[in-house]
Each structure stands twice: as structure tokens, then as C-alpha cells.
Amino acid sequence: MRATWRRLPAKLHDVGWEPGLVVPAADGSPLITDHYFPRAEGDFPTLLVRSPYGRGLPWSPMYGLLFAEQGFHVVLQSCRGTGGSGGAFDLWRNEAGDGRATVSWLREQPWFNGTLGTVGPSYLGYVQWALALDPPPELKAMVVQVGLHDPYALFHTDGALHLETALVVGAGMTYQHQGMAPFLRATLRLQRRLREVTTAQPLRGAYAPALGGPIPWLDNAMAHPDAEDPHWHGASLATAASRLRVPTSLITGWQDALVDQTFAQYDRLRRAGCETSLLVGPWTHTSALQQGWPEVFTESLAWLRAHLYADRSGLRPTRVRVHIGSENAWRNLDDWPPVTTVGQWFPTIQGHLIQQEPRDRAPLKSFRHDPEDPTPSLGGPLLSRTAGPRDNSRLEAREDVLTFTSPPLTEPVDVLGPVSARLSVSTDTGHADVFTRLCDVDTRGRSVNVCDGLGRLRAEGQEPVQITVPMSSTAHRFAVGHRIRWQISGGAHPRYARNPGNGESPVDATTFAPVHITLHTDSALMLAMRAHDPGPAPEGND
Numbered sequence: 001m002r003a004t005w006r007r008l009p010a011k012l013h014d015v016g017w018e019p020g021l022v023v024p025a026a027d028g029s030p031l032i033t034d035h036y037f038p039r040a041e042g043d044f045p046t047l048l049v050r051s052p053y054g055r056g057l058p059w060s061p062m063y064g065l066l067f068a069e070q071g072f073h074v075v076l077q078s079c080r081g082t083g084g085s086g087g088a089f090d091l092w093r094n095e096a097g098d099g100r101a102t103v104s105w106l107r108e109q110p111w112f113n114g115t116l117g118t119v120g121p122s123y124l125g126y127v128q129w130a131l132a133l134d135p136p137p138e139l140k141a142m143v144v145q146v147g148l149h150d151p152y153a154l155f156h157t158d159g160a161l162h163l164e165t166a167l168v169v170g171a172g173m174t175y176q177h178q179g180m181a182p183f184l185r186a187t188l189r190l191q192r193r194l195r196e197v198t199t200a201q202p203l204r205g206a207y208a209p210a211l212g213g214p215i216p217w218l219d220n221a222m223a224h225p226d227a228e229d230p231h232w233h234g235a236s237l238a239t240a241a242s243r244l245r246v247p248t249s250l251i252t253g254w255q256d257a258l259v260d261q262t263f264a265q266y267d268r269l270r271r272a273g274c275e276t277s278l279l280v281g282p283w284t285h286t287s288a289l290q291q292g293w294p295e296v297f298t299e300s301l302a303w304l305r306a307h308l309y310a311d312r313s314g315l316r317p318t319r320v321r322v323h324i325g326s327e328n329a330w331r332n333l334d335d336w337p338p339v340t341t342v343g344q345w346f347p348t349i350q351g352h353l354i355q356q357e358p359r360d361r362a363p364l365k366s367f368r369h370d371p372e373d374p375t376p377s378l379g380g381p382l383l384s385r386t387a388g389p390r391d392n393s394r395l396e397a398r399e400d401v402l403t404f405t406s407p408p409l410t411e412p413v414d415v416l417g418p419v420s421a422r423l424s425v426s427t428d429t430g431h432a433d434v435f436t437r438l439c440d441v442d443t444r445g446r447s448v449n450v451c452d453g454l455g456r457l458r459a460e461g462q463e464p465v466q467i468t469v470p471m472s473s474t475a476h477r478f479a480v481g482h483r484i485r486w487q488i489s490g491g492a493h494p495r496y497a498r499n500p501g502n503g504e505s506p507v508d509a510t511t512f513a514p515v516h517i518t519l520h521t522d523s524a525l526m527l528a529m530r531a532h533d534p535g536p537a538p539e540g541n542d
Contacts, residue, residue, distance in 0.1 A: 007294040008066070009301060013038035015068040019055075023077065023105045025098050029086035033077040033102075034060070036068035037111065045115040045140075045308035046073040046106060050099060050127040052082040052089060054177035062293070063119065070301055072308075073111060077102060079127065082177035089173070091217045092151055092235045095130035103136045114138050117304050121145035121289055122258070123173075129237035135246050141307035142248040143300045146288050148258045149265060150236040152227050158456045159225040160433055161497040161506055163198055165257055168383040170211050170218040186212065198494035204507045223507055241268035247275040249303035251296055253283025254325065254451070255388045257381045260472055266336060277303065277315075278336055280322040280475065284387040322416075325450060325476035326440055337417030337473065343529035345484065347404035347519065353486055354406070358521045361424075365519050367400050369432065369490025369501075371512035375400050377495035379449050380437075381472070392439055392447040396487060402519065405441060406484040413478040417528025419451050419471040421486075424520035426464040432457045432515045433499040435492045436469050438525065439485040440478055447485055450476050454496055464520050473528075486525045490517055 018035040025031055034055050038044055049063045055076050064074045080098055081089030106112045116138040118128040125147015132142065148154055155166055167190060175186040190197075193210040200206030204223065208214050224231040241248075241264075248269055252262035259280070269276040279299050283292040302314030318332040345353050349364055369375065375398065379390030396403050421436040437452035455469035478484055491499060500509035 005294055008297060009070065011069045012071055013040050013069055015039060015065055017064070023102050025080060025087065025094075025101045027087070029080050031077055031080060031086070031098060031102065032084040033075055034064060036064040036074040036076065038068055038071055038073075043113040044071050044073050044111075045117060045304075046075060046112055047304070048075050048077070048099075048102060048106070048116060048118050048131075049120050049124060050077045050079055050095070050102070051120065051124050052079040052173055052177060053123070054078065054083045054179065057180055058289070062289070062297075066297065067119070067301070067304075070305075072117075072304070075102070075106065078177060089217075091221065092126070092130075095127045096133050099127060099131035100134070100136070103131070103138065106138075115140055115308050117141040117143070117308050119143040119145070119300055119304065120147070122147060122285070125149070126151075126237070129240045132240040132244055132246060133237060135244070139246050141304055142246055143251070143303055144248065144262075144265065145251040145296055145300065146253065146256050146258055146262070146285050147250075147265075148261050149238055149241065150261060151221070152232045152235055153261060154258070155221045156225050156227070157454055157496075160454055160456055160499070161222060161225060162257075162495065163203075163497040164194075164377070164494045165383050166218065166222055167194070167197065167207055167211070170207065170215050172383075174211060174215060194494065198497075201510045202508045203497060225506075238264065238268060241265050241274075242272055244269060244272055244274045247303070247307045249277045249279070249300065251279045251281075251288065251299060253281050253285070253288045253292065254323070254474060255282075255284040255379075255381050256288065257285050257383050257387070259381060260470075263336070263473060270335070276319070278320045282323045282325065282328075284381070285383050286385070287388070322475040325474065326479055326482070327477040331475070337528060338530065340417050340528040340530045343527045345406065345486065345525040345527065347486065347521070347523060347525075351404055352406070353404040353484060353525065357524075361522050362520065363426075363518050364521050364523070365402055366516055367402055367490070368514055368516050369400050370514040371491075371498040371501055372514075374493035374498050375435070375489040375491050377492035380452055380492070380495065382495060389448045389450075392437075392449055392487065393445065396447055398489075400489055402488040404486045404488075408443075408481050408483055409478055410480065412480055413484065414476075414530045415450075415478070415527045416475045416530050418473045419528065420526045421453070421455075421469045421471060421488075422466070422524045422526060423455065423469060424464045424466050424522045425457060426462050426518045426520065427457060427459065428462055428516045429501050429513055430457070430459045430461070431499060431501050431503045432517055433491045433496065434467070434469065434517065435489045435496070436471060437487040438471060438474070438527075439487055440476065441483040441485050443481045447487075450474050452492075454492065456499070464518075466522075488519060490515065
């Protein structure tokens, strides 16, 4: 694995390993733990890494070995019910207590010098936020990489189920801690049966043959689309960031399925006055830990050394660093989002996208969305291998996809910050989803997705309703000669579960109704635009 990574810091220490240590949870359940340590004299700070994905590949080399080589004790622990640890795994209810129990165990170890940090991606970020609800005094730094704090938002948007993500999470949580071979078999089995599972009527329980049986916590997550449902009470750890004083580094990618959760974490930390940094790269959830790993590891190491060793020499001069899409360059910023103006782009009946607001208020264009032949999803912020930027040309040729395109740009347009769609829409059934996407059309006509979002319509009658659909955020330069495109459809399947169109639950529906969706002229694409300033040459391209 080391041979595949470039630009990693030089090794400082040989590493020792104590596998299979037993840490008692508060209820006595054994939490199986591996200890990596520098083979050298002296005191070293400790990093706590708690994972439901096992303690083997890739966690052992990426977190145990590499960080221990840099002068840290690394405690790599399997969450309860996984990787040999006792008890039963639950998606969120045990992490705070088990984290505190582990810190109590650390205090008894002769090599623990009282200085603690945490680091890790995805669910390994969630367990960090759980510990931060009541941070122990030893906790001096956190590094949350492509991490979540809100399980509801992982599974749902505005009541719409993130179907493909839910299935991938189910496979990962169930099999990855068993080892790479079982996990690979489960992943391939899910890929082969994905269409069968995602088109089943009803959807409830249809995943069981593909994932080797029912998974109770996954059933519950899929069946509770309302964020206010008691099922989700206590799941979100957003309050941890709202009052935290532990210096925290946040790392994500523009096509990460959890990118919006990272931006929410950053906003809460800034409002709380907590020292924080933000790195956003050209990555998906998984590529951040693959192609992006040298940048992610270097950023993480610099933050941990700054706050556990009082060595700030590796920190960058600004709080925020983002990769600029299309330009393929990095840019340092003082904060996120930077100061911008909201540019409104309006659709026309001819399919154009213009900055002059139309005077009339009238139907613009209509299309028919059929849940039996749903608009397919293509790329975007997913957990699967199909994530990321893709050529949308074939998708946009479908009759159930609307596009509105600007003229070729005569000067660059920089979009840095939140993107949203203000939609005025009517339907003939009162039940529909609207998927809206920003694309960059190059000089060859290739239309590549930048960011997107989905909103759910619930209306009585056929009068237009107004909704605003958040489309995440971006840092993207639309180059001279390129065109800005707004894409609108009635869904993106199997990324999102199909809206039945008749008011039934997407999980339990056995009948579907086609829906006619009409877009009206008082709709607009809202872009956080910043005046183009040539300034100094862009930082080194990666």
C-alpha cells in the first residue's frame, strides 16, 4: 500500500504492535483493541481510532502504522458487535458511552501521557462527535475525515430515501469488519442484484437476499423518513459541535456523500468560536482515502502535531483550503463560504438560461415522470464506485429531463459557496420529487455534473407550489467558452427511492402513478458568484 501513495512524510520511527487487547465497556462488554506504538524512548501522545469496519486492511496500515511511525500511540478499536468486540452493534446508541469507557482504560496504561487526539473517516468521524458530547479533559484535537454527525441525513433528504447509499451502508456495516474477502463478496453480490432490489414492489425487506438476511437497524432507518420521528431522537450529534472547544480539523470532498454534513459541522464550530480548519478536495467519499490520501494524511498529521506536540510548522496560513473544479487548482480562503453575491439564472421556454428575470408568470415546460421507468441516477455524491463527475449527455437526451443552458461564457464565472434552486412547480397528482443539478458544458458539448439536490413536492390541486431545493455547495470555475446548464427531472434512481406518485410510502408502495410535472417561469437557479480576479497564479495542481 505504501508504494501506491506518493508524497507521504518520511518515516520517523519503527513501530511495535500489541493486538487483541480487551477494553471493558461500562456494561462489561469486551471492546477488542490493537495498540500501535513507536519503538523509541520517550513520551508520545495517543490517537484513539474507533471503527465498526474491523482493524485489518486498510485501517491497520493507514491509521495504525502510518501515524505510529510519526510518533503517536494509536489505539485502534472495534466498535461493539463488530470485529470480535462483544455486545450488539447499534447505529448510534452506544458510541458515547463506549468512547468514555475507552478513555478510562487509557488512563490506566503506563504509556499514556495524558494527551489524546482522535482521527478517522466516515462512521469513525461519528464516534469522535459522540466522545465530543462530553469531551474528556485529555482530548486536545480531533480530525474528522469525510465524517457524519447525523445518521438521519445519511439516509434521507426531505423524506426521500437515499436508497443506494442505504444499501451500501448496510453491506459495509455488516461485512467489512469480517475481513476483506467477505466484504468483497457482499459488495459484488449487491452490485449483481442492485436492480432487482431497488425495483422491488414493495421495497421493504427486498434487500435481504442481496445482503445475506435482514438487518434490523437498516430496516428501521429505511422505514422512518421523518426527521422528527422518535426513532431518530438522539441520533444527531450536532450539539457537540455547537459547544466544542477542542481544536477540530474537517476534511471532505466535493463529491462526498457527507459533504453537506461537513459544512454544517464547520458552521457550528465557527459559531462556537472553536479553532477549526476545513479542507475540501476533488474527491468522493472513497477516493479521499485513496487518490486523496497523501493530501488527507498530511493535513491530518499537521493538525495533530500542532495540537498534541505544539508544533504548528505544518499548518497552512489560512483556515480553509478548497480545490477549484475545472481549474484543477487549490485555493486558500479565510473562511467558508467566502463573501459572494447571489447570481440568479432564469430558464426560458427556448431552453436557455439567462440572467434577465422574465416579466410574465406562466407555465414554461412540462415533462412526464414514470416511476415504472424512473429517470436514472448518474454520478454525484454517492458512497459507491459510480460516484463523482460524469458526462450527463445521454441522461439529458431523455424526454423526462429538462435542461436550460447559458450562452458560451465570454469571461470566467467563479461559483464559490451554496447553490440552490427556487422552483415554481405544478403536478397533476400532488406527489412528486424534483431533482435539480448544476452542470458545466465544455466546448465539445460534454455536460459534467457539479452539484445537485432533490426536493419533495406535497400539494393539493394543480396550482403551482414554490419550493427551494438546496443543491449543496461548490467551488467551481466555469471557463471561457463553457456554458452553465441547469438540469431538472423527477428523480434519480436508485440513488433515491422512487416516489410512487400517489402518496404511498416509497418503502411499502406496490402501485405507482405517472406524474406530469410543469415548471413555471418564476423559477431560478441561485449561484454564489464571485467576481473573477486573475490575481497570482493558482497553487500547484494535483
